[in-house]
Amino acid sequence: MTDRAFLVQLEGYGLTTAEICYAMPDYPALLQIFAWQEYDAAPDFPVLFDFLDHWRREIDAEIRAVRIAHEGMIRPATWRSADGVISWE
Template sequence: MTDRALVAQMDGYRLTTAEIHYYRPDYPSLLQLFVWQDYDLPPDFPVLFDFLGLWRRRIEAPLHSVRIAHGALIGPAAWRGADLVRSVD
């Protein structure tokens, strides 16, 4: 059995987070925040834009803005040498 997240990362997908600000339908002068997170392919973000398309078609709350962040989770290990070595006596 394989982990979907690991397979996605091996295919170039990155953990993507989007802050979606939208106007509340019942109070159009108020903004609400929705946080979306999934694995997606930068820089085109097809999964996120599919979700936003669904939002526009099915949800009555108009979008105000979307802020996107992504990061690579798989990478080479970092190694740092110690500046101090202590003897154990």
């Protein structure tokens, strides 16, 4: 059985991480952060925007900011040696 994450990467999706900064109506001055991660297609991010639309409709919290990081390419792992210590990138 093939991993779902690998299959969606073959279809052009990449791992997307969003940092959602929001405030609850009871404490508007207190900002909180929610981390969201899923495979999505850049630059349109349909999965993320579906989630954000759901948030705006169903969750009683105001989104103040969203930061997005996206890793889009499948590539082999690389390694390098620095002073005899191997580190993975």
